């Protein structure tokens with residue numbers, strides 16, 4: 001009789017063990033769904049990267065912005081790093097500024113010089129302006 005009980009106990013133990021084993025695939029599933037969200041982040045990053053690239057092309061090309069703006073040094077206009085820092089701090093919209101819908105917040109005393117460019121930026125599509133904004137904020 002005693003050995004029969006022992007046998008039953010071993011079976012219970014074994015079942016418990018099997019149950020634990022059953023849980024494992026669920027944990028693995030949790031990890032793989034985390035991997036999925038990493039994949040999403042990567043494709044978001046790709047969209048961001050292609051916007052930055054497009055912005056750079058416009059900035060250096062038809063925008064002719066490089067004439068007055070350099071990444072790290074102030075020339076005629078403030079550096080992109082300075083613009084990026086202030087727009088992030090104030091959570092302001094570069095797109096709105098380039099549509100002449102916002103106020104100058106970086107160097108208002110030189111606003112007249114920048115204003116001449118609105119003829120170009122106002123002719124751009126929202127997507128092009130968004131690309132310019134994303135490019136500037138990448139600094």
Ligand code: HEC
Pocket residue numbers: 059063064065066067068069076077078083094097098103104105106107108109110111112113114117120121132136
């Ligand atoms: C003729 C020189 C010149 C050109 C070309 C120029 N900028 Fe500027 N930009 C300035 C000056 C000067 C300022 C500082 C005045 C100001 O802050 O508004 C400025 C400021 C800015 C600011 C900060 C605005 C703020 O809130 O104060 C942004 C953003 C900007 N420029 C984007 C651009 C983009 C994008 C282009 C190209 C389409 C461009 N600029 C072309 C001279 C220029």
